[in-house]
Amino acid sequence: MIIETVTILAGHDKQGNPEPSERVDLRPGDSLALVGPTGSGKSELLSDIEQAACGDTRSGRTILINGEPLTKAPSGMVATLSQKTNFVMDASVEQFILLHAESKGRDGGSLMAPLMKMTNSLCGESVSQEMSLQVLSGGQSRALMIADIALLSDTPIVLIDEVENAGIHKFKALEVLAGHNKIVISATHDPVLILMNNTRLVMRNGAMTALLYATKNERRHAENLKHMDDILMRAREDLRMGRTLEMQEET
Amino acid sequence: MKLVTIAGAPSAGKTAVTLHLIRQLDKDGKRSAAVKFDTLGTTDDQIYRERLGIPAIQGLSDYLCPDHYFVSNLEEACAWGKKQEVDFLFVETAGLCYRCAPHVKGVPAITIIDNLGGMEAPRKMGPALILADVVVVTKSDIVSQAEKEVFAHRISQVNKTARIVHVNGLTGTGVLHLRRISETWPEANALEGLSLRYSMPASICSYCTGETRIGKRFQSGNVEKLLLEENAA
Ligand SMILES: Nc1ncnc2c1ncn2[C@@H]1O[C@H](COP(=O)(O)OP(=O)(O)OP(=O)(O)O)[C@@H](O)[C@H]1O
Ligand SMILES: Nc1nc2c(ncn2[C@@H]2O[C@H](COP(=O)(O)OP(=O)(O)O)[C@@H](O)[C@H]2O)c(=O)[nH]1
Ligand SMILES: [Mg+2]
Numbered sequence: 159m160i161i162e163t164v165t166i167l168a169g170h171d172k173q174g175n176p177e178p179s180e181r182v183d184l185r186p187g188d189s190l191a192l193v194g195p196t197g198s199g200k201s202e203l204l205s206d207i208e209q210a211a212c213g214d215t216r217s218g219r220t221i222l223i224n225g226e227p228l229t230k231a232p233s234g235m236v237a238t239l240s241q242k243t244n245f246v247m248d249a250s251v252e253q254f255i256l257l258h259a260e261s262k263g264r265d266g267g268s269l270m271a272p273l274m275k276m277t278n279s280l281c282g283e284s285v286s287q288e289m290s291l292q293v294l295s296g297g298q299s300r301a302l303m304i305a306d307i308a309l310l311s312d313t314p315i316v317l318i319d320e321v322e323n324a325g326i327h328k329f330k331a332l333e334v335l336a337g338h339n340k341i342v343i344s345a346t347h348d349p350v351l352i353l354m355n356n357t358r359l360v361m362r363n364g365a366m367t368a369l370l371y372a373t374k375n376e377r378r379h380a381e382n383l384k385h386m387d388d389i390l391m392r393a394r395e396d397l398r399m400g401r402t403l404e405m406q407e408e409t
Numbered sequence: 410m411k412l413v414t415i416a417g418a419p420s421a422g423k424t425a426v427t428l429h430l431i432r433q434l435d436k437d438g439k440r441s442a443a444v445k446f447d448t449l450g451t452t453d454d455q456i457y458r459e460r461l462g463i464p465a466i467q468g469l470s471d472y473l474c475p476d477h478y479f480v481s482n483l484e485e486a487c488a489w490g491k492k493q494e495v496d497f498l499f500v501e502t503a504g505l506c507y508r509c510a511p512h513v514k515g516v517p518a519i520t521i522i523d524n525l526g527g528m529e530a531p532r533k534m535g536p537a538l539i540l541a542d543v544v545v546v547t548k549s550d551i552v553s554q555a556e557k558e559v560f561a562h563r564i565s566q567v568n569k570t571a572r573i574v575h576v577n578g579l580t581g582t583g584v585l586h587l588r589r590i591s592e593t594w595p596e597a598n599a600l601e602g603l604s605l606r607y608s609m610p611a612s613i614c615s616y617c618t619g620e621t622r623i624g625k626r627f628q629s630g631n632v633e634k635l636l637l638e639e640n641a642a
């Protein structure tokens with residue numbers, strides 16, 4: 159199924175009052191951040207999208223695909239990634255990729271190199287084909303999962319629930335997914351990641367309360383924040399590797 | 410009343426998923442009851458009663474073959490359900506071995522399997538999986554998207570016609586699909602004369618009647634031996 163638009167039609171907040179934001183339209187390549195305090199309903203909204211709600215969930219929202227509600231189970235529409243996701247399979251990275259490709263009827267051999275390259279562009283410590291899935295670090299696993307979703311899973315929608323602490327190049331991850339013409343929706347508390355999305359939806363008390371677009375000023379701000387984030391990352395990496403910060407230039 | 414059989418390995422998430430489905434149905438004003446068939450003991454019926462306040466009973470096979478006990482009591486369970494004046498009766502089974510399936514022709518059949526049993530699990534599970542109308546896959550929240558996709562593909566290889574639905578047994582995400590499918594289920598008519606989807610084994614040896622000792626001397630009835638050379642002689 160070719161997706162042209164995904165629409166979220168408002169339902170109600172936790173008390174049953176109508177949601178201030180009436181609809182949100184998304185197109186392939188769009189990325190949307192869900193922002194809001196703990197308990198504001200970010201995960202609930204992700205769950206509504208995952209199930210293609212038809213006014214039949216707690217929030218009363220309806221999800222339209224190409225303007226129509228989905229009546230049949232929309233299997234294969236949505237890929238999910240969260241803090242809790244792990245590999246449970248006992249296999250090497252290579253076997254894993256071949257197995258996934260086979261289940262999709264695709265040639266794993268020719269996908270291997272680009273997938274490994276993308277994985278390694280997303281995390282600090284490099285991943286090789288022979289490694290067992292079970293020895294991968296949190297960051298390495300997450301990087302492989304993201305590259306695999308971008309290149310192998312043919313789902314047009316990707317839902318991400320709080321993966322910012324996984325030790326991956328998070329901005330690049332977002333670019334990679336949106337760049338493969340997916341609709342990426344992520345619940346996140348990370349300021350830089352929030353600003354990396356073209357739009358952000360403010361959640362409060364279970365309701366979509368405002369849809370904000372990053373302004374020019376904010377974009378400039380984001381560059382600064384990103385720079386600070388890079389410094390922090392580098393310092394973290396140096397300290398973790400047992401180096402001192404003496405060699406780093408002060409910025 | 411719609412009757413539904415639910416099968417799956419212990420801890421696959423049968424009760425968790427059924428609880429979520431019953432809550433969904435309740436929102437549409439549909440009432441449910443539950444029967445739990447098990448072997449030696451269960452608290453599932455209590456869980457259904459306490460968490461949802463619905464009528465629920467248990468049937469324990471104890472010293473009998475759980476599969477045979479189940480099929481011998483299905484009619485009675487259904488009659489009990491009708492007395493509760495409910496719209497849905499869920500029959501959750503556990504303790505049935507992989508040789509058998511509790512599913513009955515003409516009665517909607519759900520089999521629940523989790524993502525953690527390994528990629529060979531769908532091939533190992535036998536008739537309970539192969540003959541189900543709906544296969545519910547749980548615990549997708551803790552495995553990678555790729556593993557979830559490969560696992561679903563493996564299920565579709567052994568059961569080409571089943572609807573495969575992913576449900577998170579903890580949060581209930583995905584249970585909407587099941588509720589939508591439940592609208593297509595037929596009302597339960599008289600069970601008498603309906604057939605099991607897969608026949609049950611002849612189990613009429615001395616161990617069926619309580620024998621516990623090992624050795625040829627204690628074995629009688631329907632006994633078959635491994636085809637080893639020593640035995641053939
Ligand atoms: N519109 C709504 N109507 C009713 N209940 C809701 C609604 N939105 C959210 N809830 C409920 O509120 C609770 C908190 O929501 P949720 O888990 O989505 O928050 P969150 O924003 O993801 O929080 P965190 O940042 O801690 O992950 C959940 O139990 C959820 O089911
Ligand atoms: N993480 C996770 N746990 C689950 C899921 N479904 C069920 N569980 C847990 O698995 C355990 C067994 O579930 P239960 O419903 O009792 O299994 P049953 O024996 O098949 O009825 C419980 O602790 C559930 O909370 C799921 O989708 N994800
Ligand atoms: Mg959340």
Ligand SMILES: [Mg+2]
Nearest residue numbers: 423424453501
């Ligand atoms: Mg149970």
